[in-house]
Amino acid sequence: MSMLGWTTYATIYAIFQRYGSEAKHMSTFSQSLHRYFEAHEDEHLKELIEFLRIPSISTLEEHHKDINAACSWLINKLTIAGLENVQAIETDGYPFVYADWLHAPGKPTVLIYGHYDVQPVDPIELWESPPFSPVVQDDKIYARGATDDKGQVFLHIKAIEALLALTGELPINIKCCIEGEEEVGSFGLTKWLENNQELLAADFIVISDTPLMQQGIPAICYAVRGLCALQIDVQGPQMDLHSGGYGGAVSNPIHALAKIIQSFHDESGKIAIDGFYDDVLHIDVEERNQFSTVAPPDEYLMNQLGVPHLYGEPGYTAIERTWIRPAIDTNGIYGGFSGEGTKTIIPSSAHAKVSIRLVPDQKPKQVFEQLEAHIQLHAMPGVIVTTTRVDEGLPYVASLDHVAVQAAHYAYQEAYQVEPVYIRMGGSIPIVSTFSEQLNAPIILMGFGLPDEQAHAPNEHFHLDNFRKGLLTLALFFTQLAQ
Incomplete structure (x- = not known):
């Protein structure tokens, strides 16, 4: 219920x-x-x-x-x-x-x-x-x-x-x-x-x-939905390095960060953080059935957004994924060189901003702990990974x-x-x-x-x-x- x-x-x-x-x-x-x-x-x-x-x-x-x-x-x-x-x-x-x-x-x-x-x-x-x-x-x-x-x-x-x-x-x-x-x-x-x-x-x-x-x-x-938001900071070498002289010999912070972000979901689109769904509240079938009477079909959303496919947790429509299921998204990534042309470096650091949308009965404190443990579990050797909690709401x-x-x-x-x-x-x-x-x-x-x-x-x-x-x-x- x-x-x-x-x-x-x-x-x-x-x-x-x-x-x-x-x-x-x-x-x-x-x-x-x-x-x-x-x-x-x-x-x-x-x-x-x-x-x-x-x-x-x-x-x-x-x-x-x-x-x-x-x-x-x-x-x-x-x-x-x-x-x-x-x-x-x-x-x-x-x-x-x-x-x-x-x-x-x-x-x-x-x-x-x-x-x-x-x-x-x-x-x-x-x-x-x-x-x-x-x-x-x-x-x-x-x-x-x-x-x-x-x-x-x-x-x-x-x-x-x-x-x-x-x-x-x-x-x-x-x-x-x-x-x-x-x-x-x-x-x-x-x-x-x-x-x-x-x-x-x-x-x-x-x-x-x-x-x-x-x-x-x-x-x-x-x-x-509720909210958890944090920043991930990945620190590698003390300074940017020439990728010719050091490529293949040291961990690249951007690669390390990409590995962490990739680990948030499995291949089907389900969130792969241990224990993440344990407290997610079950929604009545009657209420889910009502959604289809007011929400547009998935195809409408695809056309509106100009995307060939939608993505997310299997077994749910797009509107159910956004209304009654939690989600984790990377909101921004920065590090290294992103200007015009090429600069062949291994950056000294990389950073990402991540947000999680929560549903009843998830609690921000517990989800923060689950996410932080997951990030450390998937950290590559040769870099130091730290996280900073920046926002939360039930x-x-x-x-x-x-x-x-x-x-x-x-x-x-x-x-x-x-x-x-x-x-x-x-x-x-x-x-x-x-x-x-x-x-x-x-x-x-x-x-x-x-x-x-x-x-x-x-x-x-x-x-x-x-x-x-x-x-x-x-x-x-x-x-x-x-x-």
Whole structure:
């Protein structure tokens, strides 16, 4: 039995029918919201472009001032929107921005979480336009952070602003936590939370950092994978050596590193680390069968990615491999000479960055230990191999029978005019498990990006159709919660 306690689509839709009596009223209100957002679209896009111009890359120290600039920008916009107690809260890492509006007695309190930091832009030469000079083209906005996660954070700010402008109040109590180091593991916020849960206490938490199923089909995400990430450093000779004078006589660190990486999988694509699958949670057949009703077939993914074959653990479809099975990937390799032309050397060192996506009930600490033991077991003689743990996060699975899920279902259906589907996500949001443990509140993952919007890659973008529908969805969601 999966830890989800799977609720069937039929049950979800039956619950949704209870809200039919409010539908006519909400439909009228949604029209008012639509007119408001349509009238303010140019203004909203200008503001989003301002936000996207800030190169708030959390992983690079030289962008520290840009992190502060993004933080200040958010404080200003949240204040203008009508939220109160807006401030930057310092942590051991980068600050997060807090804001609230708590004037709805007897109504639920929702904590909105997002992040204002972004990924590095490498390789810069693959961008068709500068990553921090946003371009609107073909009804999409191109920039680093457009979909992950500045564009989606911005939707919440403007949905709140619209409700306050149209009604003079919010239908529920709202708190905001927008952090500046999600892309590097949320370590500062995680540590801060250990002794400061009261400020962020809420009845439930909503996060918009997940994708739709595909264009026109909204999705409520109920599970994300966990994460382990580490760096492998292989040290050989004290300096680069001439390959003519030393080739065949000493171990080559790049060869040693390649051997380690190759050992992660067997020939079938299954992970070959001893004990790795021991704690992987079994998923119900019923839930697996539901995946085929919402996910595209493997052939669609092959065509979309331009690859002749897919690869991975035997016995599972591509969507199952990314939703319910763990994975290990080498994210980057460097060492030796990679410039133009030839330089015949044996490099003194080689390095790799590796990440593992975890599923319930895998624990980062145990997986780190398994991986580190495996790496040392496959180290070649003549080199020294060291590892450094750099990031971790637990997987998370939510229940679908919470009233907030029902409200999200209604809001998506009203804005998109189709029933939303229920999905897992292969990516990781490390703070999700932290919030679940520290705040003990249900988490609703309501995203508006698309799987092919190239988050973390060159030419990241956000479809403006989902920008428009996202504003409407969130405003309706907040209003429906008050019913």
